[in-house]
Amino acid sequence: MITKERLDPDKIVDTALAIADDEGPAAISFRKLAAQHDVTPMALYRHFKDKDDLLAALGDRLLADIVLPEPTDEPWDRQLHALLTAFVTALRAHPRLADLTLTRILVAEPGLALAERALELLVEGGFSVDDAAEVGRQSICSLIALVTTDPIVREFGDPVAREASLRRKRASLGALSPERYPLITASAGSLICSPSQEQYYAVGIDLVVGGIRGVLA
Known part of the structure; x- marks a missing residue:
């Protein structure tokens, strides 16, 4: 855990970035961040006025x-x-x-x-x-x-689940009539995923x- 003395905005952004990469930005909360930094949620408000302010900082980090x-x-x-x-x-x-x-x-x-x-x-x-x-x-x-x-990226994070999802989508297009949709059925794999x-x-x-x-x- 990171102690209060070491808490700073960059470290908060680092943690929020990791959470968002794994679970999406909706998963970010001050309570979750505070728990990971071993501080109270109020400690984070010294650096970010609200979640929108924190998300803006994440956008700045990417830039x-x-x-x-x-x-x-x-x-x-x-x-x-x-x-x-x-x-x-x-x-x-x-x-x-x-x-x-x-x-x-x-x-x-x-x-x-x-x-x-x-x-x-x-x-x-x-x-x-x-x-x-x-x-x-x-x-x-x-x-x-x-x-x-x-x-x-939009598919499931788990490679096995992702491949299963892609197979189902390819099979759905591949099951179309090749007489009516010859190009769609021929390119089903590429249409579903590059x-x-x-x-x-x-x-x-x-x-x-x-x-x-x-x-x-």
């Missing part, structure tokens, strides 16, 4: 994990791809909390740095400042959704960047 790539001489869209990949990489470490970053991007310093760099690249690519803001906002929302809807998590994210980011280029065109 702080973004490793922004340095500017290069590559075309703007390739640099944007690298930037968005860095964002997604940080979120993938804590997929159940990815949506907590949405309201913190324009508040926390790491989020502001991400937003400013994205806008710079979009303006460099040819967007007006206002259009860059709209494109950037929707792109970030799409990438957050990409992480939160990861079909592998063959590779890396491919899932690579295609998702490519679609976002490709869409941005298409809007510009």
Whole structure:
């Protein structure tokens, strides 16, 4: 257990992060956190005014994990791809909390740095400042959704239960009439879950960047 003398906001966030990764953010409570730190719940209120304040701190932690790539001489869209990949990489470490970053991007310093760099690249690519803001906002929302809807993450944590669930879903599609739904039945496995998590994210980011280029065109 951690004693009162060692209690600090970072340690509280660490514990809340571990709980949320295992059970989801709904499982976080001041009572549970206090028990793990061997303090009273009131001790936590010295650092966080309520659960929403704590969840905001969790969102900030995810944003702080973004490793922004340095500017290069590559075309703007390739640099944007690298930037968005860095964002997604940080979120993938804590997929159940990815949506907590949405309201913190324009508040926390790491989020502001991400937003400013994205806008710079979009303006460099040819967007007006206002259009860059709209494109950037929707792109970030799409990438957050990409992480939160990861079909592998959304399945059961237990590998055996997850595979059983996926088999049932594949069998359900596979039982459809191949005469009426030839492509659905042929691709049942891939429709239910991407063959590779890396491919899932690579295609998702490519679609976002490709869409941005298409809007510009």
